[in-house]
Amino acid sequence: MRLSERTAVVTGAASGIGRATARRFAEDGASVLVADRDGEGAEAVAALLREDGFAARAAAVDVADEASVAAMVEAAIAWTGRIDTVAANAGIMVEGSILSVSVANWQRAMDVNSTGAFLTARHALPHLVKSAGTLVFTASTVALAGMKGIAAYAASKGAVAALARQLAADFAEHGVRVNAVAPGAVRTPLSESQFRARAKDDAEFEALLGQVIARYPLKRWCTPEEIAEVILFLATSRSAWITGQILPVDGGLLELR
Ligand SMILES: NC(=O)c1ccc[n+]([C@@H]2O[C@H](COP(=O)([O-])OP(=O)(O)OC[C@H]3O[C@@H](n4cnc5c(N)ncnc54)[C@H](O)[C@@H]3O)[C@@H](O)[C@H]2O)c1
Structure with a gap:
């Protein structure tokens, strides 16, 4: 268990990929802060993990709000005194082509998916530098290839992929590795x-x-568990020589057309 004695923060952990990741991190030995805008959902996931004998706590967070993200990070530090890995996974879908998406919905995609990733990284990184930890973003295949009808969502995920590469470059000297998964249809x-x-x-x-x-x-x-397995890989020393990568987990979609 590579994450024993380690603390993990997972955003968007009340549902889907984040929930599966919180469980997979817990199974690998981590104390997991289950963070989500849906505070009750996060508490339910954390309670189930505790019932199964794992160390988990919940935090209500809006990743688009800086004070809320700062409080989430402080909650993890107050709990265990450290953060070793962060899965910056919270996200929303915003549909529509550039002609049909409203400016308000474009902004919503940017606020949650891009600014949310930025704020989570910004507040966690000082602690990840102390632990020589890891940061794993959830991007999307649409950050790497075109798909009809989701212009704002794709642009917001493109920002996440670029941010992952930049942070990998900036923090390699501190021993912090930064990567992203790019899931296909989960x-x-x-x-x-x-x-x-x-x-x-x-x-x-x-x-x-x-x-x-x-x-x-x-x-x-794809199942949420199959993405969680790859996030765990990128979060732990199993992937010690990998940083700055946007890793498609996509059933062959991008390479095998
Ligand atoms: N499902 C897919 O096919 C797919 C494909 C590629 C990428 N993704 C990405 O994977 C991530 C997880 O998506 P999922 O499919 O598990 O979706 P989901 O809807 O099951 O879970 C997303 C979670 O994020 C939370 N969330 C939303 N906005 C938030 C905010 N502002 N602050 C905190 N939490 C917030 C939601 O409450 C929810 O619990 C997202 O970033 C999504 O864009 C999903």
Whole structure:
């Protein structure tokens, strides 16, 4: 267990990829701060982890709000005195092409996905320097390749990928490694909500999900646990020689077309 005696902070940990990552980090021995805008959801995830014998606490955080992010980081320090790894994972989907997305929704994508990643990194990095720790962002395949109809979301994730590379360059001299995962289609409330909104019934919903998967060489949705496994890899010494990478976890989508 590479994360025993270590403290991990996971944002967006009440659901989907973040929830799976919090559990995977806990299984690897970490004390996990389960942080999410949904404070009750975060508490429920932390309570389940504690029931299973793991060390976990919850924090309500809005990653787009600097004071809230500072308080989250302080909560981790007050708890264990250290932060060794951060999964900056909180994010929202914003749909629409550049002609249809409103300026307000563009701004929302930027606030949560880009500024949220920036603020989480900014407040955690002084502690990661002390622990020679790791930072793993959740970007997206759309940070690396074009996809129709999600201009604001893709731009917000492009910023996350660029930030990951820049921070890797800036903090390598401190022994801090910074990477990002770039997931393809992972079945979570975030991805399902896109298709629920468009489908008139369950059959159409399932048909839309099927259309997504048809584009993937591996022909199935990814699970949150499969992304969590890669985040754990990037967060621990298993990946000791890797920094500044944006790692696609995408069932072959980007390389095998
Ligand atoms: N699901 C996919 O197919 C997919 C693909 C590529 C990238 N991603 C990215 O993975 C990350 C996790 O997404 P998911 O699919 O698990 O979604 P999800 O909706 O299941 O979970 C996202 C979590 O983030 C939280 N959150 C949203 N805004 C927040 C804020 N301002 N402050 C704190 N927490 C906030 C939500 O409450 C939720 O618990 C996101 O960054 C998303 O963009 C998802």
